[in-house]
Amino acid sequence: MKINRNYLNLTENYLFSTVAAKTRTFQAEHPDKTLIKLSIGDVSRPLPAVVVQAMKRACKEMGQTKTFRGYGPELGYPWLRNAIVDFYHTQMQVELETDEIVVSDGAKSDLSNLLDIFDPTANVVMCDPVYPVYWDTNLMLGRTPQLLPATAENNFLPMPDTSIVADIIYLCNPANPTGVCYDRAQLKRWVDFAREHQAVILYDAAYTCFINDPDLPRSIYEIDGARECAIEICSFSKMAGFTGVRCGYTVVPKALKTMDGVSLNQLWRRRQTTKFNGVSYIVQRGAEAVFTPAGRQAVKQNIDYYRRNVRLICQTLERLQWPYVGGMHSPYVWVRCPAEYDAWQFFDKLLVQAGIVCTPGVGFGSAGKNYIRLTGFNSYTNTRRACRRLLDLSKDKI
Amino acid sequence: MKINRNYLNLTENYLFSTVAAKTRTFQAEHPDKTLIKLSIGDVSRPLPAVVVQAMKRACKEMGQTKTFRGYGPELGYPWLRNAIVDFYHTQMQVELETDEIVVSDGAKSDLSNLLDIFDPTANVVMCDPVYPVYWDTNLMLGRTPQLLPATAENNFLPMPDTSIVADIIYLCNPANPTGVCYDRAQLKRWVDFAREHQAVILYDAAYTCFINDPDLPRSIYEIDGARECAIEICSFSKMAGFTGVRCGYTVVPKALKTMDGVSLNQLWRRRQTTKFNGVSYIVQRGAEAVFTPAGRQAVKQNIDYYRRNVRLICQTLERLQWPYVGGMHSPYVWVRCPAEYDAWQFFDKLLVQAGIVCTPGVGFGSAGKNYIRLTGFNSYTNTRRACRRLLDLSKDKI
DSSP: OOBOGGGGGOOOOOHHHHHHHHHHHHHHHOTTOOOEESOOOSOOSOOOHHHHHHHHHHHHHHTSTTTOOOSOOTTOOHHHHHHHHHHHHHHHOOOOOGGGEEEESOHHHHHHHGGGGBOTTOOEEEEESOOHHHHHHHHTTTOOOEEEEOOGGGTTOOOOOTTOOOSEEEEESSOTTTOOOOOHHHHHHHHHHHHHTTOEEEEEOTTGGGOOOTTSOSSGGGSTTGGGTEEEEEESHHHHTOTTTOOEEEEOOTTOBOTTOOBHHHHHHHHHHHHOOOOOHHHHHHHHHHTSHHHHHHHHHHHHHHHHHHHHHHHHHHHHTOOEEEOSSSSEEEEEOGGGOOHHHHHHHIIIIIOEEOEEGGGGOGGGTTEEEEESOSOHHHHHHHHHHHHHHHHTOO | OOBOGGGGGOOOOOHHHHHHHHHHHHHHHOTTOOOEESOOOSOOSOOOHHHHHHHHHHHHHHTSTTTOOOSOOTTOOHHHHHHHHHHHHHHHOOOOOGGGEEEESOHHHHHHHGGGGBOTTOOEEEEESOOHHHHHHHHTTTOOOEEEEOOGGGTTOOOOOTTOOOSEEEEESSOTTTOOOOOHHHHHHHHHHHHHTTOEEEEEOTTGGGOOOTTSOSSGGGSTTGGGTEEEEEESHHHHTOTTTOOEEEEOOTTOBOTTOOBHHHHHHHHHHHHOOOOOHHHHHHHHHHTSHHHHHHHHHHHHHHHHHHHHHHHHHHHHTOOEEEOSSSSEEEEEOGGGOOHHHHHHHIIIIIOEEOEEGGGGOGGGTTEEEEESOSOHHHHHHHHHHHHHHHHTOO
16 A cells, blocks of 8 residues: 555654643642643633624524525635635735635644645745644655744744745744744745745734734735735634634735746635535634624634733743743743753643643744743633742742 | 646636536526526535534534533544444444544545545546546646546446556445446455555445445445455535535544555544644534434435435436436436437537536546436426426427
């Protein structure tokens, strides 16, 4: 059997399973202790009522002959794609065409499937630490991506330099797991670099809804020249609580072309019409409702809720004088382990001494070996309780 | 930019767009004529009430903090995978394990994405005519599949022979577009051939719900040895009207291994956990409801409805003495064009003289150049009206 033997080079990432196992063991040994997870990478607030109503209405339509819908357009219903066009126009003053937007079941699928339209021999560059999906999907194609360490020295924001040989550049902004965010000038340098080297930027915009500063770009297309070099991958997951509903979209500008004029927009549309049959009608109706006034209002409330949690975490870290980045424009806070602990040692310490579960940074790449990631996705009550425990823990001298 | 240049070798399949354009033009020129589409490849009956109720309940859960669900298991919720295990056990006496089933957004995605776990140099064989997705997805990898003509000479059921060089064998049973169905003995020959040549059968079982004869196998795993060589791809689309809801599943047995012991089950699970984030919770609750007694009853009623249409079409063809195959275990009827018309000539004749829209067989491969495909997916009233028109047309002498 002629299998893809690149899969045999993949190593299992035991990060989350090890976190879960350690947590379970500790809880079993200390049944009286209430653990608090600041490791949650998933949303916890329910869907906006307007989204639920829209989906229930769609379910009802599907049960009646006159309003039943079978196969939809593979690339997404025009009303949803147009709502996205309007969103870019009104929120970011970015003008897109309906045909430049392709609706999907989420950013993870798109980030993975986009690799289909590139040559397997393409050179790939990405940051370290990084969302493990970028790394694994490239290994599956037999590639070994070049890693750009994100460290305190470069403010966790790697910039292009002459060492980089890239046909594909992954940028996640605001970044997972560090929570840091490139500004306009920095993104402009990446765009210029990509154009100069005929590279394509895969711009993962899953966390833009957390950007707090109107001067920071919320789409790569706010940067001059980006339409000629960048694909933007977006998701309703973090924005509107769609992690279990599954909807996202990808923007491939028509101006994105090879030197000999091949349109990447056409390649991606061909990929999706051939290998995908579109997103559930019910889900697309839910996504459409996110852009209504009531949907936008509810989304803002949810994001503000998580932001308040993150702010509390950051204030606590400042009182503790533990260096950190992120949190300002992101649900993620990237914390330097105090006293030269490594990530797993500090994970154990927080678990055992404070009953707090975090995510060891080393799971996202070796540059994270002395860091942990905390998130604002728990409830406010739990987050506040966890922060008090952190302050108490510090009194015992770490 | 290092794009996948295999995409440039794809030719657009203008079948459905040409059918739509010709139909539109004719209707514009004859606004008084009522056209009847016997070309529909999509279901038209609404979802069973029990499925709608289950999905509405799931929507409601998603709107409340206590019952909200974020990321689900990438491979599908255990309750749905277990319901599928039970279905195989009770309906087909096929014993599967939960881990052998992976839930997805549909058979088209799975049939395409499964190619990821094979080597790009694998040799591929498929029938002609064939579901165009098989062909195009292989061209995207730079492969040129070997085609096995399905003709009157082999009863439209190609069998293995010494000319075949295959690492991957596509079988669609009952077949799209011909509607014919392999029996146990014939499938056994394919299974034996695959095992002898260390090939993997991709068994597209999207239409098994139409099988009418208890002696015909409804799963490839009813055939001895299939667990060592076959992957079965299934869908709720045709079975339960899920074409717009999007849910399917793929069975990769744990016994399916390379000579050196690599498990294809593990490869597929690794592919899906890395590149996919699972199916919408709401959709999975709907799929689960398909297996309830009320769901099964409603599915049977819908299938019976379509079968009645197909039966009427077949009876009409017999009266007309137009040779055809399919229809017995399939929503599809594959009709030989009378009087040596080619497919597009006969399409035009049916459109202009009877106001009936069919699908020219040549769109599924060159072996279909003198055939058309009719389907039982329209309403009974329309199907009956179309059959009367066919009988009238014949009186004029084709």
